[in-house]
Amino acid sequence: MESRHAVCLLHASSSLSQWPDLKRPAAQPLHAASSVSGGDESNCACDKLHAPPLCSTTNSDLTQCLPNRLTPPPKFPSPPFSHAKGSISRKPLGGVNWLGQDGICRSSAHLISYSYCETLWVPAPVHSAELAAPARAKNMALSRGLYALPILLPAAVMMRSMAMGDPLSSVIDEAYSEGRYVLQDETSVPILRGLFGIPGFDYILARISIAFCQLIFNDDPRLWWQCSVFITDFAGLCVIMMLESLRNANKGTLFQTSVVPLLVAQFFALGNVAPYYFYFFYVFSPLKKYSTATARLIDRAGVVAILPTLLVVFFVPHLISLYHPDFEIRHLANWIWQVFPVFASILLFALSSAIRPFLDDRAEVAQRRNMMAFRVIGGVMITLSTFCYWNMLLRSPLSVSESFIPKYLIELPKSPLTSLLTIFQYDYIVSYTSVLLWLAYHFGDLKSAGVCQISWARILLSSVVIGCVGGPGVLTWVGWLTREEMMASVEHAKVT
Numbered sequence: 399m400e401s402r403h404a405v406c407l408l409h410a411s412s413s414l415s416q417w418p419d420l421k422r423p424a425a426q427p428l429h430a431a432s433s434v435s436g437g438d439e440s441n442c443a444c445d446k447l448h449a450p451p452l453c454s455t456t457n458s459d460l461t462q463c464l465p466n467r468l469t470p471p472p473k474f475p476s477p478p479f480s481h482a483k484g485s486i487s488r489k490p491l492g493g494v495n496w497l498g499q500d501g502i503c504r505s506s507a508h509l510i511s512y513s514y515c516e517t518l519w520v521p522a523p524v525h526s527a528e529l530a531a532p533a534r535a536k537n538m539a540l541s542r543g544l545y546a547l548p549i550l551l552p553a554a555v556m557m558r559s560m561a562m563g564d565p566l567s568s569v570i571d572e573a574y575s576e577g578r579y580v581l582q583d584e585t586s587v588p589i590l591r592g593l594f595g596i597p598g599f600d601y602i603l604a605r606i607s608i609a610f611c612q613l614i615f616n617d618d619p620r621l622w623w624q625c626s627v628f629i630t631d632f633a634g635l636c637v638i639m640m641l642e643s644l645r646n647a648n649k650g651t652l653f654q655t656s657v658v659p660l661l662v663a664q665f666f667a668l669g670n671v672a673p674y675y676f677y678f679f680y681v682f683s684p685l686k687k688y689s690t691a692t693a694r695l696i697d698r699a700g701v702v703a704i705l706p707t708l709l710v711v712f713f714v715p716h717l718i719s720l721y722h723p724d725f726e727i728r729h730l731a732n733w734i735w736q737v738f739p740v741f742a743s744i745l746l747f748a749l750s751s752a753i754r755p756f757l758d759d760r761a762e763v764a765q766r767r768n769m770m771a772f773r774v775i776g777g778v779m780i781t782l783s784t785f786c787y788w789n790m791l792l793r794s795p796l797s798v799s800e801s802f803i804p805k806y807l808i809e810l811p812k813s814p815l816t817s818l819l820t821i822f823q824y825d826y827i828v829s830y831t832s833v834l835l836w837l838a839y840h841f842g843d844l845k846s847a848g849v850c851q852i853s854w855a856r857i858l859l860s861s862v863v864i865g866c867v868g869g870p871g872v873l874t875w876v877g878w879l880t881r882e883e884m885m886a887s888v889e890h891a892k893v894t
Contacts (some may be wrong), residue, residue, distance in 0.1 A: 405654040464468045523874065542681045549677040552828040555807075556669035559824035564812050565817045570608045579611045587615065587725045593733050602665060609818060614719045614728045618815040621822060622720075623794040624801045628838050629825045629869025630786040633712055634779040635833060636660060636739075637704055638878055640746065641772075642679075643701040647693040653679055660739035667821070669828035676836035685843045688885050691765050698757050698764040703749035705778065769886065776879045783871035802826065802839045829871035834861075837877040849884050 436543065573579045579587045589608055592600035612618050613625050636656070642648060643656040663671040688694045715738065718731035734741075794801060804823040811817045841857060844850035865873045 426654050442592055484665070497685055507509070530824075538684065539681055542684065546677055546680045546839055549680065549832055549839070550673050552669065552831045552835075554671035556667065556673070556824055556828040558807065559804070559828075560670070560823055561804060562817050562820050564810065564819075566609060566814045567813055569814045570605050573608045573611070574604060579608060579615070581617050585615075586726075587611070587729065589729055590733060594737075603733060603736055604663065606736055607729065610719075610736075611729070612818055613817060614732050618819060620796055620801060621815070622817045623790050623796055624819065624822055624826070627783075627786050627801075627869060627871075628822065629716065631783050631826075631830070631869065632870045633708060634783055634875055635668075635672075635829070636712065636742075637708060638780060638874070639675075639776060640704055640742070641696055641701065641775075644695075644697040645693075646695050647683070649689050651682065653683075655743070657739045657743040658744075661737070664736050664739065667825050669825040672829040673832040676832050680836055680839050685840075685847055685885075691886075692761060694885055695761060695765055696768055697750065698759075698768060698771075699750035699754035699766055700746060701775070702753050702757070703746055705775060707742050707746045707749060711738045711745055719773065765886075767884070772879060772882055774873045780868065780872050780875050783875070784868045787869040787872070826870075830874065833874050834870070834877070836876070840881055841877075844881070844884050849887060867888050 573589060574591065577589060577591065579589050581587070589604070591604050593603070594600055613621050613771070616622050639656040639660065643654055648654050659671050659675045712735070715731045715735040718729045719735055722728050722731065758767075790801065802823060804820045804827075805811075805821050806816075811820055835861065838857075841850055841852075845852075845854075861873055861877075864876055
């Protein structure tokens with residue numbers, strides 16, 4: 399913000415180079431007095447004064463003036479003043495005083511006088527708040543990073559669980575070298591060693607697809623029932639990440655794309671990615687980032703295209719890999735499903751581009767209809783997660799603890815089947831622990847801003863009930879939808 403200064407001129411002259419405060423050409427203009435020959439204030443050439451003088455001095459020859467008008471600063475050479483009219487007389491008669499925004503009346507040792515009222519440019523002071531803004535933002539990110547460290551804690555557990563994959567590695571190596579996977583009932587199924595023609599990429603996918611053979615061939619019923627819930631909930635989490643990537647506030651950031659974290663999660667397990675993704679998401683997404691409707695707005699066309707995209711690239715290949723009678727087709731479908739983030743990104747872009755011309759692009763209309771679409775999408779994902787959760791509870795021959803709670807942490811499992819099951823169990827627990835902590839931290843921000851009026855006791859009690867009734871996937875969607883509803887009113891509250 400540029401400041402206004404009252405400039406008081408006396409008859410005097412000397413080198414302008416002795417005016418250190420007037421060397422920088424940046425400020426608003428002030429009209430200075432000219433042809434003043436004494437202490438008579440009426441001789442000041444500045445007209446139409448509407449306020450009392452701001453400068454004061456004990457010099458009897460001082461004439462005090464206020465600016466009578468402000469004009470945009472022209473481009474001028476140093477020294478920074480304009481003298482289109484009149485001439486400058488130089489007489490060593492006194493000094494110049496001007497009052498800065500900090501309330502200090504400053505003075506120079508040598509002054510100028512004008513034969514006419516000229517425009518004098520006084521540099522605006524550099525405000526300490528402007529200088530401190532980058533440092534304050536850095537300190538804020540650092541404090542949020544320290545505050546949110548618990549989101550990263552589950553990652554340590556996941557790192558430990560990955561060490562349990564040693565018994566599985568020998569099975570994968572043998573199947574890859576022989577080109578076939580042998581089930582427990584001695585059924586032999588040919589496996590693919592490549593599909594996309596990218597050597598390193600195909601090698602990684604081949605090993606991952608061999609590990610998934612236990613699931614898709616139903617070689618371990620415990621894993622099948624556990625993944626029937628986990629992968630359905632994972633689909634809901636993918637939708638949330640895709641929606642966040644379409645938000646205006648996340649444009650130009652690492653969170654603008656969901657394909658990278660999801661593809662890395664497919665290769666290295668979601669539990670190894672989710673803690674870091676949601677940790678940095680929270681650190682770099684303070685509530686003020688979403689304080690306007692425009693910032694919160696999610697691309698309307700993308701919202702409409704998300705469910706069809708997920709149906710085509712996620713659910714269709716996944717269901718084929720689980721239920722098709724031909725095991726080779728199941729294996730091929732699983733290969734395609736492993737890279738669904740890439741296909742989802744391409745299809746989402748194509749569908750949203752085709753849909754966008756038919757949608758109303760007014761922000762208020764898009765915001766209102768987006769909330770309706772969120773409820774529809776959330777309702778679909780909540781229904782699917784609840785169905786799979788209760789289907790497992792009612793039809794699985796296994797107990798809930800046997801399906802979801804790992805039995806190994808310090809000791810390592812020796813069976814390849816138990817090894818993969820344990821990794822999937824930790825993957826599920828770690829991923830959703832990180833997601834729920836991320837949501838809890840956002841609710842803390844909303845409470846601090848006065849937006850969320852719900853007590854922590856009520857939040858925790860509701861979370862326990864919803865989690866028991868619908869599972870972690872349902873709880874995540876209820877929390878995210880509630881957060882969206884609350885953020886819709888955040889621009890009317892105090893945001894920090």
